[in-house]
Amino acid sequence: MQTLTTSADAAASSSRLTLSFASTPEEVREVQRLRYKVFIESMGLTALANAEGLDRDEYDTYCDHLIVRDAETLKVVGTYRVLSPQGARRAGRFYSEQEFDLGRLHHLRNRIAEAGRACIDPAYRSGAVIMMLWAGLAAFMQREKCEYLIGCASISLADGGHNAAALYRKVSESNLAPTEYRVRPHLPFPLDDRDATQAPTIPPLIKGYLRSGAWICGEPAWDPDFHSADLFMMLPLAKLDSRYARHYLKESQPA
Structure with missing residues (x-):
């Protein structure tokens, strides 16, 4: 197990935060409880x-x-789950393949790690937790010798989907993947009848992906269960913005 520690402001305190991989069934249940809450x-x-x-x-x-x-309360305040190429083979597919056709990425499967279910306790959303999770992702990718990080990032449809349409229009102008990395949603979210002219609100997870240098790989999928439009994001490690690479790869070394 790789363990990381860092100091951070969490819940307006000087709490110490620790980062690790779950190693017991009870730790996985702790993660699942936080995900349920959020x-x-x-x-x-x-x-x-x-x-x-x-x-x-x-x-x-x-x-x-x-x-x-x-570390003071031992409370789980953030989590991310990661699927290695070997894990995807055992599962039969990547989680994203429930929503997207990844046919064009087939030749990269042995070099892809998939991240999902990013989740942070509302009282700890100062930025420190997500930075630690990203450092953990970098450590995982190095360990598994993966060159690409993929994942679905959700946009709430609480406003009827107008923000989702506006966000896709904005980010596709500058962050759309080259054609050879494009994917197709199995159930496309209908963009045409939404107002895409408003200034979009970008969820923190998507903002983090984009700042790191990630692409969006096509139009969003519609997830009726979670009432969201999901974007397929892909970050080639070689494309990781140098500022973030220095931070994440430094932080990802074992403590």
């Missing part, structure tokens, strides 16, 4: 509610789970 309870997704209070699916078994803890 993805299901806070979004009011009653159709996905369950008595256990866990957000889980079959992919959790095949993934590594990054955990950020508040």
